[in-house]
Amino acid sequence: MLILKNIHKFYGTNEVLKGVSLEVKQGELVTFVGPSGCGKTTLLRLIGGFTDISSGDIILDGQRINDLPPNLRDTRICFQNYALFPHMTVAENVGYGLKINKWPKHKIAARVHELLDMVELQAFGDRMIDKLSGGQQQRVAFARALSLEPKVLLLDEPLSNLDANLRLVMREEIRKLQERLHITTVFVTHDQFEAMAISDRLVVMKDGLIEQVGSPIEIYERPANEFIAAFVGYVNFMDGRIESIDPVTRNTAVSTPYGTFEITLEQDDIRTGDDVLMVIRPESVSLSIDCKQGGKNILCGSLKTYMYAGSLAKCTVMIGEKKMIIDQYNPRDAQHFKLADKVEVEIPRSVHLLKKK
Amino acid sequence: MATAELSLKLQSSSGSRVKDFLNANMVNILAAFLFLLLAFFLLYPIFAVLIKSFRGPSGFTLEFYQNFFSKNYYYQSLLNTLLLGVINTVVCLVIGFCLAYMTTRGPWILRKPLKIISLVPLIAPPYLFALSLIILFGRNGIITRALDLHWELYGFGGVVISQTLAFIPLAYMMIESTLMSLNPNLEESAYDMGASEATILRTITIPLLAPGLLKAALLIFVMTIAEFGNAAILGGRTPFLAPDTYTMITGESDFNMGSVLSVVLIAPCILIFFIHNYLLEGKKFTTIGGKPVASEPRKITPLIKIPFVIITTAAAGAIFICFAVVVAASFYKILGVTDRFVLSNYLDFTSNQAIYNSIRVSFVAAVIGAVIGVLLSYVIVRGKFFGRSFIEMVSLSGFALPGTVLGIGYLLAFSAPPFRLTGGIMILALNCVFRFLAVGVEAGISKLHQIHIEIEEASADLGASFMTTFFRIVLPIMFPAFIAGFIYTFMTAIVSLSAVVFLVSPGFQLAAVKIFDAAVYGEIGIASATTIKLILIVMLCMAALNFISKKTKIGSSMSQKGVS
Numbered sequence: 046m047l048i049l050k051n052i053h054k055f056y057g058t059n060e061v062l063k064g065v066s067l068e069v070k071q072g073e074l075v076t077f078v079g080p081s082g083c084g085k086t087t088l089l090r091l092i093g094g095f096t097d098i099s100s101g102d103i104i105l106d107g108q109r110i111n112d113l114p115p116n117l118r119d120t121r122i123c124f125q126n127y128a129l130f131p132h133m134t135v136a137e138n139v140g141y142g143l144k145i146n147k148w149p150k151h152k153i154a155a156r157v158h159e160l161l162d163m164v165e166l167q168a169f170g171d172r173m174i175d176k177l178s179g180g181q182q183q184r185v186a187f188a189r190a191l192s193l194e195p196k197v198l199l200l201d202e203p204l205s206n207l208d209a210n211l212r213l214v215m216r217e218e219i220r221k222l223q224e225r226l227h228i229t230t231v232f233v234t235h236d237q238f239e240a241m242a243i244s245d246r247l248v249v250m251k252d253g254l255i256e257q258v259g260s261p262i263e264i265y266e267r268p269a270n271e272f273i274a275a276f277v278g279y280v281n282f283m284d285g286r287i288e289s290i291d292p293v294t295r296n297t298a299v300s301t302p303y304g305t306f307e308i309t310l311e312q313d314d315i316r317t318g319d320d321v322l323m324v325i326r327p328e329s330v331s332l333s334i335d336c337k338q339g340g341k342n343i344l345c346g347s348l349k350t351y352m353y354a355g356s357l358a359k360c361t362v363m364i365g366e367k368k369m370i371i372d373q374y375n376p377r378d379a380q381h382f383k384l385a386d387k388v389e390v391e392i393p394r395s396v397h398l399l400k401k402k
Numbered sequence: 403m404a405t406a407e408l409s410l411k412l413q414s415s416s417g418s419r420v421k422d423f424l425n426a427n428m429v430n431i432l433a434a435f436l437f438l439l440l441a442f443f444l445l446y447p448i449f450a451v452l453i454k455s456f457r458g459p460s461g462f463t464l465e466f467y468q469n470f471f472s473k474n475y476y477y478q479s480l481l482n483t484l485l486l487g488v489i490n491t492v493v494c495l496v497i498g499f500c501l502a503y504m505t506t507r508g509p510w511i512l513r514k515p516l517k518i519i520s521l522v523p524l525i526a527p528p529y530l531f532a533l534s535l536i537i538l539f540g541r542n543g544i545i546t547r548a549l550d551l552h553w554e555l556y557g558f559g560g561v562v563i564s565q566t567l568a569f570i571p572l573a574y575m576m577i578e579s580t581l582m583s584l585n586p587n588l589e590e591s592a593y594d595m596g597a598s599e600a601t602i603l604r605t606i607t608i609p610l611l612a613p614g615l616l617k618a619a620l621l622i623f624v625m626t627i628a629e630f631g632n633a634a635i636l637g638g639r640t641p642f643l644a645p646d647t648y649t650m651i652t653g654e655s656d657f658n659m660g661s662v663l664s665v666v667l668i669a670p671c672i673l674i675f676f677i678h679n680y681l682l683e684g685k686k687f688t689t690i691g692g693k694p695v696a697s698e699p700r701k702i703t704p705l706i707k708i709p710f711v712i713i714t715t716a717a718a719g720a721i722f723i724c725f726a727v728v729v730a731a732s733f734y735k736i737l738g739v740t741d742r743f744v745l746s747n748y749l750d751f752t753s754n755q756a757i758y759n760s761i762r763v764s765f766v767a768a769v770i771g772a773v774i775g776v777l778l779s780y781v782i783v784r785g786k787f788f789g790r791s792f793i794e795m796v797s798l799s800g801f802a803l804p805g806t807v808l809g810i811g812y813l814l815a816f817s818a819p820p821f822r823l824t825g826g827i828m829i830l831a832l833n834c835v836f837r838f839l840a841v842g843v844e845a846g847i848s849k850l851h852q853i854h855i856e857i858e859e860a861s862a863d864l865g866a867s868f869m870t871t872f873f874r875i876v877l878p879i880m881f882p883a884f885i886a887g888f889i890y891t892f893m894t895a896i897v898s899l900s901a902v903v904f905l906v907s908p909g910f911q912l913a914a915v916k917i918f919d920a921a922v923y924g925e926i927g928i929a930s931a932t933t934i935k936l937i938l939i940v941m942l943c944m945a946a947l948n949f950i951s952k953k954t955k956i957g958s959s960m961s962q963k964g965v966s
């Protein structure tokens with residue numbers, strides 16, 4: 046188990062990490078996600094021991110490892126640029142750590158063979174690094190990092206140098222291997238979708254601070270604030286006020302400038318009279334032609350844009366002055382939608398509410 | 403749009419044929435002209451040396467070479483020179499590596515000061531160190547007298563030490579730039595997998611640095627064996643090729659043997675020039691996504707740290723002391739012998755006259771050099787004619803040639819009719835122009851690579867003639883390169899000694915030669931004061947260059963090279 050306790054990091058007077066605390070369970074994959082420059086790489090380098098920590102503690106399996114240099118820490122980092130040794134073959138790269146740790150030759154050979162098997166590069170052992178594709182280099186880096194069976198694996202944006210398709214393939218592979226080997230992993234990315242797809246838990250960071258920790262579902266469905274709601278996907282915000290809450294059914298009326306909506310409240314911290322922000326995800330809204338006016342949670346608007354992209358159509362609907370983005374999945378009736386038409390927008394009953402301060 | 407194009411076409415077809423021809427071939431005509439200049443002022447003198455070494459009173463002969471290889475003295479001279487080259491190269495590489503390692507991997511607070519000290523010798527002529535060693539360890543040296551020692555500074559040891567100190571900055575700069583371009587994550591990955599500092603050095607850093615180290619080694623080797631000043635001042639009775647050439651010419655007026663010595667000195671230079679340019683080209687390990695970033699310091703084990711600290715402190719301390727004693731010596735008649743503080747060294751008439759002459763010569767050289775440099779770089783980058791890379795090679799080669807060779811070459815080529823130039827300022831200036839042409843050409847090339855050819859093509863498309871395009875578009879853009887080339891040439895020329903020492907006439911002394919003479923005749927005060935004046939001029943030039951490069955981003959990619 047890896048514990049980070051109130052970690053601060055200063056570069057000169059610039060405070061890059063402002064008190065980060067977290068517990069990562071054995072075998073868990075935790076992803077730090079946040080915009081570029083929020084301190085993700087710095088945090089990984091601190092855990093790896095490459096940078097001195099300004100204050101706080103790093104505890105690995107009960108041992109405080111703050112002052113251990115990287116070569117004595119049981120953590121292994123994969124740098125964003127892979128940092129493969131260009132003057133060595135694939136096999137030499139993968140076997141480097143074993144050689145450094147004085148494994149006997151035949152054992153090194155066997156272990157390298159096993160690792161290359163694992164990342165499906167059996168045939169590439171004798172290649173030089175610059176004769177590999179980006180994806181293959183990524184696998185070598187991964188195999189090299191796993192060679193000594195570290196307690197914690199640190200991955201710094203491992204997929205950011207790959208093209209989109211390969212990124213999807215590789216993230217599945219990494220996740221599969223990680224689960225199979227049950228290795229504690231700290232993954233860093235600025236890509237929120239990648240983060241949600243690969244992780245057990247997400248840590249959303251901003252400006253050196255943790256904004257929220259939770260499972261991908263929690264983060265997406267129940268973001269703690271506006272920043273997170275907007276960071277993990279597009280969102281339509283709508284101001285509102287709680288008019289009433291039924292204590293038994295939890296049926297709740299929210300009044301907004303566009304009418305009153307009825308939702309099922311799932312949060313405990315919201316009271317009648319609270320000012321809230323409704324977090325309405327584009328895919329949760331349903332869209333249909335014609336507006337008969339009057340149904341519950343139904344709004345009328347005019348269709349401003351309609352972009353058909355096969356599996357979904359991305360639409361913009363103007364409700365009065367308010368622009369609403371709507372993702373219509375499985376858009377079978379696409380041909381019936383015409384721009385500037387009147388359309389009907391249905392706000393779902395399960396809407397996450399952010400309490401305003 | 404279409405009509406405009408049409409009218410342009412009509413216009414050009416109605417223009418005279420001669421004009422069209424000129425427009426289309428201007429680059430080639432320019433190239434031919436420049437090539438003639440190079441041939442006359444660079445190749446011809448070199449060939450003159452080559453020919454002289456084979457031509458006796460009765461035509462072609464190998465007599466002089468036989469003489470060289472049969473006489474123990476010459477053989478010893480060659481051996482000494484090569485040995486000096488090897489020792490110097492190795493020592494400079496080791497020290498340069500330690501310094502570079504400390505300034506790129508060491509503790510943050512040490513990086514900047516160490517870097518400054520490592521680069522400081524660049525502002526001084528290399529023979530400053532010979533001077534400092536005389537002041538410290540010469541027969542009347544401060545330390546010699548203080549400790550009542552009876553040692554002999556003049557000889558192999560003294561030359562090695564002064565040369566090493568003089569070439570530390572070159573070694574440092576080259577190694578530092580390769581270390582900086584090394585992705586720090588590579589070393590960190592090794593560190594991460596359990597490697598100690600020593601193991602990282604052995605298995606990662608040094609193997610990856612090898613091509614860069616080899617390049618640096620070759621360059622330092624060539625420059626040290628060709629270096630004239632230190633060996634001439636401190637050589638004593640130990641023969642070295644470069645100073646021997648000088649005594650052969652000025653002392654014995656034996657141009658044949660002088661030429662043979664030069665040719666023998668050129669041979670390794672040419673060999674290494676080719677290895678450097680062709681064999682090592684592109685031999686460099688690159689990594690993906692690795693932008694140069696500063697490495698964070700690692701916890702270095704004492705086993706590695708102590709030797710590094712000792713070597714770097716010793717080198718930095720030695721450099722500092724050498725400068726300090728020259729400054730001090732400039733205020734005494736002879737430091738350590740007479741202890742009355744005087745300003746007379748700075749007021750010395752011959753010294754100031756020499757400085758004035760040097761400024762004039764260097765100024766003329768810088769103007770011509772910058773013009774030719776800009777034009778040559780244009781031809782090299784934009785030209786598409788046969789022999790383009792040959793022109794490039796020739797124009798860059800002046801730098802790699804030992805100065806003594808071009809000194810004798812000019813003496814042979816331009817001291818007799820039909821091309822008599824000796825005795826004036828022009829022969830000195832032209833010699834500097836063509837020796838240091840590489841400096842202006844490199845400035846021009848680096849600037850031209852920032853300009854897209856499309857700008858010129860656009861201008862040409864709009865119907866502008868070559869001349870118009872060149873003067874309206876190319877020259878203004880190249881202006882910073884011109885200025886950089888001017889200043890570089892100026893400050894390289896003003897400290898250079900090894901070629902001009904052959905060419906000065908008794909009535910026209912140059913500062914570098916004045917320092918050399920004064921050092922040889924024991925006028926330490928005057929030698930030091932003149933050196934300090936040169937250093938101040940060079941510092942002014944560097945400040946100007948720094949200002950310009952900040953304004954125009956030129957020259958930042960260029961490295962300044964140590965010159966003898």
Ligand SMILES: Nc1ncnc2c1ncn2[C@@H]1O[C@H](COP(=O)(O)OP(=O)(O)O)[C@@H](O)[C@H]1O
Nearest residue numbers: 056059061079080081082083084085086087088
């Ligand atoms: N070695 C360093 N020295 C000074 N500042 C640094 C250093 N490394 C990172 N920073 C600063 O720390 C902040 C966070 O950087 P980083 O951890 O790389 O962010 P991320 O990986 O999230 O993009 C940035 O503002 C960056 O400029």
Ligand SMILES: [Mg+2]
Nearest residue numbers: 085086087202
């Ligand atoms: Mg980063």
